[in-house]
Amino acid sequence: MSYIEGFVTPVPSANKEAYRKHAESATAMFKDLGATRLYEGWGDDVPDGKQTDFKRAVQAKADETVLFSFIEYPSKEVRGAANKRMMDDPRMEDMAKDMPFDGMRMIWSGFSPILDKGEAGKGRYLDGFVAPIPAGNEQAYRDLAEVGAQVFTEYGATRVVETFGDDVMDGKVTDYKKAIEARDGETIAYSWIEWPDKDTRDAGWKKVMEDPRMQPGDKPMPFDGKRMIYGGFATLVDSLGGMA
Template identity: 40%
Template sequence: MTYVQGFMIPVTEANKAAYKKMAEETAPIFIDHGALRIVENWDNQVPKGAATDMYLAVRAEKDERVVFSWIEWESENACNDAHEKIMADKRMQNPPEEMPFDGMRMVYAGFNVLGESGDGGSLGYVQGYVAPVAKEQRQAFSNMCAKMREIAIDSGALHAVDSLSYDIEDGKVTDFKRAVDAEADEGVAFGFVEWASKEAHETGSAKMREDKRMTSLGGDLPVDGKRMIFGGFEVMLDTGHH
């Protein structure tokens, strides 16, 4: 897996079941056309920030939560080749009479995988993040992510992925660049850490904070933490680790 499509989607509590049903019905179509895996996650612990956060990223309204999801592909070419086939699939010709979310505020893009760690397993909880990364900091950011993934896996995480794109299209209402106030020379990182459960995540996060290797990362990080957005999510759908 070298390519990931990442999504953040505003969905009301009332439409959670309808969204899950739609995701379950459309996932097999993507898998049939080459997607390796699809994971959909529901807002559980998503903090609100002063400058930016995941709610602001999707222009969430008062009754809306954030869905954080991704599709894994063997390559960018595999993803691009599948697009027209998916749209032409007869199973896609009967969409719901009313979509369970506002597609104009859905944030999505494709990302090249910087690295992944862990063998995966029965997934129950996800930590997701999006962050701005300057071009000159790409390698330093990749190196930092590799260390963080190692610490996460050693602390009980099942699987961790970091990806990055410097070629994100502008959206009409919002997009990944606006989500983190990315500047002209910055790309956007999209990453996640998978845990067996929320309890495993909480225990593992405590271990990570105490890990001596964390201090070796230093204080001058290759990413602006003030503009990073993140959250914890319960898993609604996982088609299975590749």
């Protein structure tokens, strides 16, 4: 089963090109370590939330842009081996010398997929989400995700991926738990929707919101939407779909 290493990173907006080069240089190394895909999404439509949002998740400053990124591995075992080998790889040491972002505020963890519908690498725009799932609601969330994936792909999405936190790390400054104010016993969902472009995404969302299958009805939502963080990201680097 595949495995996801998910990241959210604050990058000075002026460092966009430097970050792109940094990510491009990392692609070859991660492929050598067993990764099947490296994706970097540059924040494009990242709203401010009343309680939580992507900017607060990484304490982003006014002159910074938030990135939603992930590395896909064939399995958790391959990811674990890659992380061990990475520490001894001289390329990692070279990249760490001049990081174009504040690594102390980057958040990352390991996630196990619960749903993967569509084909990777066909999208150039991505919606990213992180949400808290109360204990006991995991199956209800899976059921909702199955319906949502069907609807989104009908309206133009090329891929929908849903994952649950598996190796969720505590950070000194920032982490996923703080990002969504996770409570004891809650599972962290890390998810994304890939679209061919932003126009297709905007048109698709309009249809999704009007689709009766996406109306909650009498059933309560299996997660706290007020603490979910979300945003739209333009592809900056994608090892499958080329560079933006």
